[in-house]
Amino acid sequence: MKDLQKIMLLIIDVENALKAGDIARIMLKLRDQMAIFPQEIKKIAIGRANENLQNALKQYGFDYIPNAHCGEKNSADRQIYAKVRQYIPSLDMCILVSNDSDFAPLLKMLKAHHIRVITLCVQESVCKILQTLSDVHFHIFKPKLTPLKLNSIRLKNTNALGGKK
Numbered sequence: 001m002k003d004l005q006k007i008m009l010l011i012i013d014v015e016n017a018l019k020a021g022d023i024a025r026i027m028l029k030l031r032d033q034m035a036i037f038p039q040e041i042k043k044i045a046i047g048r049a050n051e052n053l054q055n056a057l058k059q060y061g062f063d064y065i066p067n068a069h070c071g072e073k074n075s076a077d078r079q080i081y082a083k084v085r086q087y088i089p090s091l092d093m094c095i096l097v098s099n100d101s102d103f104a105p106l107l108k109m110l111k112a113h114h115i116r117v118i119t120l121c122v123q124e125s126v127c128k129i130l131q132t133l134s135d136v137h138f139h140i141f142k143p144k145l146t147p148l149k150l151n152s153i154r155l156k157n158t159n160a161l162g163g164k165k
Contacts, residue, residue, distance in 0.1 A: 004102055004130075007040040012046030014055075015067070015076045019054035022122050024106035025140045026097055027060050034116065039092060047076040060077065066164035077102050084110070091115050095135075099127050107133040 006023070008024065034041055043062040057064045065083070067076045075102065084094060084106060094110050096103060099121040107130065112115050119134040121127065131137040 002028070003078045005039060005090060006147045007042050007087065007090050008093040008095065009043060009084065009091055010034075010043045010062075011080060011097070012047075012062070012077065013044040013080060013096070013100060013103075013105050014045050014049045014053065014057075014064075015100075018047075018097075018122060020052040022140070023053070023056040023060055023062075025133060026122070029120065029138050029140055030095060030118075033095070033165045041088065046083065057094060057125070067100070074102060081106055088113055088115070093118065094132075095120065097122065103127050104129045104133060 012026070014158045025096065043060065044065060045057045045062045046065045046067070048067050049057065049064060054064055065079060067079065080096075080103070084091075088110075091113070093111075093116040094127075095118040096107070097120045105130075107117050107119070117134045118138070119130045120140060121130070121140040123142050
């Protein structure tokens with residue numbers, strides 16, 4: 001029987017409040033892990049995405065799969081489960097970008113198949129169970145204040161202290 005080529009699956013749960021700018025941060029954070037992986041890297045994003053996010057995903061080589069059953073609870077999650085199961089026979093590593101505890105059984109299944117798991121969350125509220133079940137866990141937090149907002153705050157504080165307008 002012919003050996004299957006092992007692949008890495010990078011899968012993004014788009015329903016997790018992802019924005020176009022997050023894709024660049026995700027790819028930058030994962031660059032080192034992906035550079036040392038000699039096999040094929042399959043990139044998939046599933047869920048609802050606006051046009052800007054779809055363009056960002058396309059720019060980074062993701063296959064975007066829209067949520068087939070918008071409005072149904074956990075329908076994007078079910079699509080992610082199905083897609084990951086499809087790749088299990090050839091999967092060496094799975095990187096899941098999500099903060100959804102509903103994926104804990106999926107990570108347990110991957111670990112039972114001796115598949116390495118990396119999780120990455122984009123939000124500050126970290127799902128501890130995903131962090132516990134993964135081999136490696138990364139955080140990518142969105143900045144709370146943009147430089148423009150910081151400058152506005154500084155100006156307001158300066159004015160409050162009697163500084164010039």
